[in-house]
Amino acid sequence: MVDGRSRSIGEVIREGERSISFEFMPPRDEAGVEQLWQAIRDLEPFAPTFVSVTYGAGGTTRDTTVQITGRIARETSLRAMGHLTCVGHTRDELVEILRSYKDAGVRNILALRGDPSDGPSAPWASTPGGLTYASELVELAKETGDFSVGVAAFPEKHPASESREQDSKFLATKARAGADFAVTQLFFRAQDYVDLVERVRVEGVDIPVLPGIMPITNLKSVRRMAELSGAEIPDELMARFDGVIEPADVRRIGVDIATELCEAVLEGGAPGLHFYTLNRSRATLEIFERLHITV
Numbered sequence: 001m002v003d004g005r006s007r008s009i010g011e012v013i014r015e016g017e018r019s020i021s022f023e024f025m026p027p028r029d030e031a032g033v034e035q036l037w038q039a040i041r042d043l044e045p046f047a048p049t050f051v052s053v054t055y056g057a058g059g060t061t062r063d064t065t066v067q068i069t070g071r072i073a074r075e076t077s078l079r080a081m082g083h084l085t086c087v088g089h090t091r092d093e094l095v096e097i098l099r100s101y102k103d104a105g106v107r108n109i110l111a112l113r114g115d116p117s118d119g120p121s122a123p124w125a126s127t128p129g130g131l132t133y134a135s136e137l138v139e140l141a142k143e144t145g146d147f148s149v150g151v152a153a154f155p156e157k158h159p160a161s162e163s164r165e166q167d168s169k170f171l172a173t174k175a176r177a178g179a180d181f182a183v184t185q186l187f188f189r190a191q192d193y194v195d196l197v198e199r200v201r202v203e204g205v206d207i208p209v210l211p212g213i214m215p216i217t218n219l220k221s222v223r224r225m226a227e228l229s230g231a232e233i234p235d236e237l238m239a240r241f242d243g244v245i246e247p248a249d250v251r252r253i254g255v256d257i258a259t260e261l262c263e264a265v266l267e268g269g270a271p272g273l274h275f276y277t278l279n280r281s282r283a284t285l286e287i288f289e290r291l292h293i294t295v
Contacts, residue, residue, distance in 0.1 A: 010180025019272025070104025
């Protein structure tokens with residue numbers, strides 16, 4: 001029997017299949033491990049195009065990330081994508097990590113420049129002997145193994161970029177370096193996503209761009225993540241939480257908002273949906289129910 005995972009993420013998306021994907025984080029303890037694998041078990045029946053595991057700043061979760069991504073590749077039916085950043089690594093170390101992914105059976109990589117330890121707005125300085133740009137990491141991944149390489153995209157621009165137009169040029173550069181697809185940072189206005197894709201097309205690049213969706217299930221944590229990524233939660237959305245105290249009501253409204261965003265970006269031509277799960281499946285499953293996405 002042919003393993004359907006033999007096709008790369010880029011191939012699946014470019015062949016026109018609507019992509020559904022999930023992002024997980026390396027767990028911090030045994031309870032987190034169980035929570036992560038419960039989420040994976042809950043979401044696996046939906047046959048996602050891929051699942052990804054994030055990579056801590058400065059390589060803080062390097063071994064855990066490679067281990068979990070490899071375990072997903074070995075023990076599930078899922079196509080696994082590992083994250084990798086330039087921060088804190090020399091070129092030789094990056095080659096070593098890429099080979100570790102390959103040895104673990106992982107053939108898909110999300111290549112990121114990564115953020116300084118002081119945050120995405122802090123001045124960037126490359127590691128001595130390392131790389132400076134995500135486009136260089138894309139090229140390195142292509143040289144090191146037969147990887148399908150994804151990259152990050154920013155509907156509201158990266159905090160360190162001068163403008164959205166500059167950010168779009170950076171994405172085009174990564175595509176020309178060999179990136180097969182892009183995944184956006186979280187955002188809350190569908191038009192920001194549509195505008196990003198249009199700007200990239202003006203650059204002459206047809207790279208598929210998957211919208212990253214983060215359901216608002218905890219206002220404090222989502223505000224923090226939005227602040228770090230440079231995303232803005234529009235006032236009209238925040239107004240929908242006015243007077244809301246109960247966590248269940250926050251979740252319900254957050255799922256409503258995420259569902260509306262999913263519908264809008266799909267109508268705007270998105271090739272699929274990428275969900276930031278925070279290692280939980282409940283909100284994503286509730287969105288699937290409203291979008292009539294079934295097993």
